[in-house]
Amino acid sequence: MTDQTETQEAMVFHTVGNVGPERVEYGEPLESLFSAAHQKIKEADVSLCQMERLFSTRGCLQYREHNTALSRVDPENVKSLVFAGFNVASFAGNNCFAWGPDALLDSIDAVRSNGVQVIGAGKDIAEAREPAIVERKGIKLGLLAYNSVLPVEFEAREGKPGCAPLRVSTYFEPQGYQPGTPPKVITVPREDDLLAMEEAIRKLRNRVDAICVSIHWGQEYAPGVLAMYQPVIGHRAIDAGADLIVGHHGPTLRGIEIYKGKAILYCLGNFALELSPNLTAPPKGVQSAPLPSRFRQVEPGWERNPGSKDGRMTMMVKCVIGKEGVRRLSFLPAYTNQRAEPEFLSRNDPRFQEVLRYVEPQCKQLGTSLSVEGDEVVVFDAARK
Numbered sequence: 001m002t003d004q005t006e007t008q009e010a011m012v013f014h015t016v017g018n019v020g021p022e023r024v025e026y027g028e029p030l031e032s033l034f035s036a037a038h039q040k041i042k043e044a045d046v047s048l049c050q051m052e053r054l055f056s057t058r059g060c061l062q063y064r065e066h067n068t069a070l071s072r073v074d075p076e077n078v079k080s081l082v083f084a085g086f087n088v089a090s091f092a093g094n095n096c097f098a099w100g101p102d103a104l105l106d107s108i109d110a111v112r113s114n115g116v117q118v119i120g121a122g123k124d125i126a127e128a129r130e131p132a133i134v135e136r137k138g139i140k141l142g143l144l145a146y147n148s149v150l151p152v153e154f155e156a157r158e159g160k161p162g163c164a165p166l167r168v169s170t171y172f173e174p175q176g177y178q179p180g181t182p183p184k185v186i187t188v189p190r191e192d193d194l195l196a197m198e199e200a201i202r203k204l205r206n207r208v209d210a211i212c213v214s215i216h217w218g219q220e221y222a223p224g225v226l227a228m229y230q231p232v233i234g235h236r237a238i239d240a241g242a243d244l245i246v247g248h249h250g251p252t253l254r255g256i257e258i259y260k261g262k263a264i265l266y267c268l269g270n271f272a273l274e275l276s277p278n279l280t281a282p283p284k285g286v287q288s289a290p291l292p293s294r295f296r297q298v299e300p301g302w303e304r305n306p307g308s309k310d311g312r313m314t315m316m317v318k319c320v321i322g323k324e325g326v327r328r329l330s331f332l333p334a335y336t337n338q339r340a341e342p343e344f345l346s347r348n349d350p351r352f353q354e355v356l357r358y359v360e361p362q363c364k365q366l367g368t369s370l371s372v373e374g375d376e377v378v379v380f381d382a383a384r385k
Contacts, residue, residue, distance in 0.1 A: 017268030092120025120145025
């Protein structure tokens with residue numbers, strides 16, 4: 001399919017995973033985080049990112065939040081997002097309430113004042129569940145965002161700021177009779193939150209041509225693993241009328257499932273998430289987050305973009321949307337460097353094949369086949385059917 005055919009009476013929508021600019025803290029130009037990626041991001045009519053930082057100088061660290069210097073940054077960092085070309089941002093993440101209500105509300109105001117719409121969080125539960133509706137070329141796209149990895153009190157309620165929750169209960173079932181045998185972990189989404197999500201999707205359905213639901217979920221440090229609750233939520237969202245589910249939270253890419261002709265991208269990984277130069281130990285009494293040894297070991301030179309090498313692989317999803325819904329879905333493989341800066345890859349770059357080899361087996365396990373066209377990996381194309 002040619003670019004002209006793709007965009008004829010259609011909207012191009014881009015979405016990426018975790019983003020957290022800290023250029024001010026490093027004393028570097030605000031546009032430098034996306035210097036290698038902004039032109040490609042801006043080729044879309046609408047671009048969405050998952051926000052992992054708070055743009056504020058106010059607030060106090062919440063008791064259940066261990067990321068002391070990881071979550072709050074100078075508000076000027078917002079301009080990195082603007083330079084990149086993002087015009088919608090989700091704040092439905094596990095860091096959204098790390099510094100309390102003032103920091104969250106400051107962040108929402110900072111982003112909106114720079115022309116970027118916010119989804120997934122707000123001054124109360126009604127605002128947190130409010131969709132963003134964007135219209136380009138006569139096509140309307142509705143966007144909603146939810147969070148399944150939230151500490152207690154991070155959720156929005158009536159009269160309380162926070163994020164739109166999709167909370168999950170965890171149970172353990174014995175496997176075998178031998179003492180010490182690891183149990184089966186059962187995760188079940190809360191029905192009241194599911195019903196609220198379904199209601200929001202149904203209300204939005206007749207107002208737009210397509211609906212994207214962004215969800216912060218899954219196991220952060222379990223590469224390739226899907227929690228039991230994730231397909232349940234994804235399927236329920238599509239049954240209610242969603243056209244695309246984009247997931248994030250963990251630093252590594254996960255598989256893609258096609259359910260009733262609609263895609264569930266389980267995790268888009270880290271797209272531009274740099275570690276703070278001011279990282280400090282958690283204060284006394286604040287919980288710390290235990291990390292697997294492979295994520296505690298930082299390779300020399302990679303302190304700004306730590307973690308496993310798998311986490312350096314990322315992608316940007318490209319969705320072509322018409323009046324009839326999603327016409328074509330693909331992704332552009334990318335790689336982040338030591339400064340956490342994303343770079344899109346050509347198919348001739350060995351790293352392109354590295355990303356494809358990492359994602360493709362996970363997709364096959366979910367029954368999804370991929371194909372390469374130019375510098376894109378195609379998930380499905382309605383024109384071929």
